[in-house]
Amino acid sequence: MNWDDLRIVAAVRDEGTYAGASARLRIDETTVGRRLARIERALGLRLFEAVDGVRRPTRQCEAVLAHIEAMAAHVADIGKVGESLAGLTGRFRIASTSAIAEELLAPRACRLLVPNPGLALHFLTSSENVKFSRWGADLAIRLRKPDKGDFTISKLAEIRLYLFEPAAAPDFEPAICSYPDDLDLTPESQFLKARGLQQRARCITDNVRIIKTLIQTHRAIGILPEHSCEELLSDRGLRATLLPRRRDVWLLVQNHLKRDPAARAVIDWVRDCFEEFSKA
Template structure:
């Protein structure tokens, strides 16, 4: 039994005929009769009787309608929840790497959610890209520009990159930290190749791993700025700002392009990266 079926009972009671209920609910008259017949079979009692060409509710129907009235009231209250919220209402899934979520979004999420009580954010963090074609996320932050796809794409930011190495020479050569071969086109990998540092002994797409090794003062590597705060003030390390920056791209499901909650969230994401640029 579902709410649409229960609405048919109320409509037939109010209009007195299947034709009247059909016009009110904007469904076929045959559908009204068929669905009402199914409800009566499920309940095992008659709901209406024909009197002078009008459908009159039976005592069983009156009992059912008491509950239908209560349900209608609850449905109306649910509908007013949106009206009670100051601003857009919605639940959005944001896909990004762990480091972007942890270092850029999470520190600013509390204030954003407090300012917008109608919004709920779900963070999907992984080094693997979500499948937009399978509706796994509503928005995604990518560090590489997708070649094609059925979504809106725009540049979110250009992130500064730093090369870190020990400030003092040590006896053993520092461990070179690099990214996997599939990331050979990113500026970080290009810089290491140009410096003839391609013989990496630590290969990972996890920037937190590279950050930890660099912090040991026995490793070298390139990191995006949002992972560098503690390293930049470490006097045992030498930091070199790279000429090239890392492009960050924002992907948005097309059907959400005019959604108020989505537009508000996009503005917030841009602000998160804009704050990074001001450091």
């Protein structure tokens, strides 16, 4: 069944002639007759009878028309979907680390979602870089600038980093937290290495929350980004040292989204989430 063909059945019923249906639908009269014949063959039914020069629907046709009218109502409703949704529409996949999604994006997500019921955000969280292909993610927030790629890249912010140590001289050897070897080029790893701490690390993880949990015990040493440690900076049991280097944060956007109004709104929202750090 073809919806364009089924519309012809309703038009012939309403106009009473092939010519009338032809003028209403702006198609050739012979096309009207040919498509009706095709539907009749497919259904094994006779749809119209000629009575005094007018096409009258058969009993079987009336049953078919009841379904066609329901379909027409659904088609009309589909056309109104955009009118019923205020704001922009679209579903966007954002790849980032769990810490960024939980501490920066999620607390601010409703600023975007509430005024735009047609928008949906799909957070893809991983400590590893999600494959940024057209099928992997629409936007990605990276802590390392990619060397190359078919996408648009821009800097979001420069995040301050703090080294946390027990405030009082401990009578024990604090557990040193560090990143795995594949993150050796990060400012955190480079600082720990320069201080001779990287080699003595006994807690190896790429999960910021694990490092934070150990630091909170006042029995560990580790580095945290500023968005993860606000409450720790006022903890008198800890000594915080601002690192000389900051962690760059980069935004990657699929090129085909740059001119999409909904995508632009999501991009602007991501930038707003990092605004306080870009100005710090």
